[in-house]
Amino acid sequence: MNGAQALVQTLVDAGVTTCFANPGTSEMHFVSALDRVPGMRCVLGLAETVVTGCADGYGRMMGTPAATLLHCGPGLTNGLANLHNAKRAYTPVVNIVGDHATYHARYDTPLTSDVATLAAPMSCWVRVSRHARDVSDDAVEAVRQSTTAPGGVATLVLPADTAWTESDGPRPPLPAPTPVRADMARIDDAARSLRGGAPALILLGTSALSEAGLHAAWRVAGATGAALRTTTFVARMPRGRGRPPIDRLPYAVDQALTTLAPFPVVILAGATPPAAFFAYPDKPSDLCTPGTRIISLASVGEDAERALQDLADALQAPQRETPPSPVETSLPTGAFTPQGFGQVLARLMPEHAIVMEDAVTSGRGLFVPTFDAAPHDWLQNTGGAIGGGMPTATGAAIACPTRRVICLQADGAGMYSLQALWTQARERLNVVTIVFSNRAYRILQGELKAVGATPGPASQALFSLDDPPLDWVRLAEGMGVPATRTDTMEGLAQALARGVRADGPFLIELQC
């Protein structure tokens, strides 16, 4: 059994049964092993940003890693942006990068590069296998590292000769890492502070955003009056009817400052202290008012769900119902507004839908109008690396074949990784993509004003996407995905109703 076969068997034994791939010559033995070792599903992405984004979406939904298969340094770098997003979502990913044979590297042939160095900034762990005998041990360690809290990208570099040389066979999986429980002293500290009555805001990060974590936070808020917010971008959050209606911390600095200003106490549950996404001249990076008392109930690597439950119990907070669903009103009509869009989405979203939101400016106001949608999971671009939307939605659909996926995709961001549509068509995935077609980098038009500049020819050339206009219907059809176009909310409702019943992917270009 060669190293590649041992690797695939080891991964399958460890529960890594899906491989998102875009291989090259140095990965041929791995591919051949996939044909010899049963149990691994292979999914092709036509660009590596699709491959890694799929792995992110899959890992967020499953809680266990998919493998990737990438080709040398350039193949890795094409996938690093979505690995960055996965890193910021704390998604477990086993990132396998093939490379030249160990003895071939010294020839510095055209594809040679420093793969380990390139991988390091987006990885929680990097190892280069040096011999076929090491590959299986390295693979079980990669799985363990990727699933160690809070989760991350474990990169295993596989020189071609470690794949084709005889190995010692597969290794059994290592025991699953145990969650790290937060220190009770901090839970007592938070409880004392909340009992003391100073206005407090609890900021909920990734490991707090389970259904149990959210309900515990909801109990704490009911018992103490504490305000609740999620981080500005969430990796995955259960939402909709029966789940606590909790809004995000706003992206815009001034709004975030206003949101946080009333609270002399901020309690962090699986989150870091709130900071501006970007720095701006004359605006603070630190979003808390100076003097704010910050209590870290649970760090990002600790079990925030459990800490919130412990906090609720320490406060003897009773169980608490979520608000009843409001009476249905008529659907909005006319041109796009974020509020109207949210209403259409809330009404038409199927039960247990997965929403991947990479809508940038069009997506900022969607949490509140979708509080009373059917129960669903909401995923966002967590790392700010443009192009996460469609690939992440694709991976989520692979992970959850019985659920409908709705991808909310800004047009500018969508162009970074439109190749994901082809994988959706290839795999017959039930993904409805809604492209917010405003034919501009709308966010940058705003950011330019925020820095006090007057738009001119250069900024016009760099922020406008309307010459020529992108035709998303043709682009989707070119990759085998049926599509339609609308510029009204009633048209959207009709198209969305069609899309969520479709057998396979569908795309809606929403002109707004």
Place this chain on the structure above:
Amino acid sequence: MNGAQALVQTLVDAGVTTCFANPGTSEMHFVSALDRVPGMRCVLGLAETVVTGCADGYGRMMGTPAATLLHCGPGLTNGLANLHNAKRAYTPVVNIVGDHATYHARYDTPLTSDVATLAAPMSCWVRVSRHARDVSDDAVEAVRQSTTAPGGVATLVLPADTAWTESDGPRPPLPAPTPVRADMARIDDAARSLRGGAPALILLGTSALSEAGLHAAWRVAGATGAALRTTTFVARMPRGRGRPPIDRLPYAVDQALTTLAPFPVVILAGATPPAAFFAYPDKPSDLCTPGTRIISLASVGEDAERALQDLADALQAPQRETPPSPVETSLPTGAFTPQGFGQVLARLMPEHAIVMEDAVTSGRGLFVPTFDAAPHDWLQNTGGAIGGGMPTATGAAIACPTRRVICLQADGAGMYSLQALWTQARERLNVVTIVFSNRAYRILQGELKAVGATPGPASQALFSLDDPPLDWVRLAEGMGVPATRTDTMEGLAQALARGVRADGPFLIELQC
């Protein structure tokens, strides 16, 4: 004058007058500076791989660098594959990457990453500007580094506050680096060896591939009987009528070994010793027969054109005519063959065309049938990073607006960077793209056999692109590029004749 304005003025003063960009929030002051400082043309790419590939194509044609403008670590990583190709082409590029403000980095907000580390493997030089006062000095140094032989990617990381803070103004350019002349002892050594009569092959790399360098090599070959080959992939080579008809060293290992076997002497002119692109079990990495005498006439950083001229003079080699053009024959008809394709291309290529070839398996046999085409420049993917074709062609067209660009694009590789078509439409560039639509990663089907594996379901799933088939006509039209489809050589001839007369870009899907 803030740092961004000083930077733009410094770049313009140094002759860097084109900026390929995909900016974000941290680059807003740079964009604003582009509107205040005259002289810089801005070209938007809808994905960073387009931006960097454009800079590669521009630099290859101009010999002087374009600037890029990229957004933080993920924006950089999206562009690294084509920076890798630029590095391997020794293309001068001033690679500017915006990043968080210096004081903001410690908050580790979602887009934070280690930009300098990510840039290093593909750069000849990396500097992080630490203050607005440093930016201009760093910029002139970046230009100098990028143009120091053999040329490379100089990366300048620009924290946002260095752009918006007051600076000391622009700096004048540094003197252009002087070419490094090869040691005369090695030229004498090569001359002695050639005079001695042992069969020799001269391998021509990037700095040898000027018109003067090729003619000097042609003289040497005429006087001594030495064989001539270029490296397997060329950054830019003047070809066609009146230029010496020199073939490439084959990509396939066995063919390369056969090509080199008759020569006990190999003379390197701006090239490294020939090595297999990839390692294979039971095949050598080193392509020269053991015992081959290798003479480095000029290293890749030395002036190989001059060294070849010196060698021809040392050998007292007379001037030598290139072969006369053959009598024109009828154009081929019927299904695609590489030979037939080459004949159509040779006949219909306009004078002074620029051919960017990223045709992978479809492109291997095109050098010989195009020896007698009209004079043209031929560019190739030099680094093996998939997706260089259309972006590099786009940048070449920006550099040379009076010349026609023909991009030969494999379909699998083309899907990595199809967004380049939009930039071609936006900028009304005279680029004809021919997509070789074989709906497969054909190269990998061959490579799998080369490693001795039998194709199975996994390899079928990962190498086939025919379910669904990509519709390149729709994809092109979706980005504003008119397109047509053909599956015959006569259809190709008709479409190509139309394309090279078109006002603006055109795409031909050639089913093969």
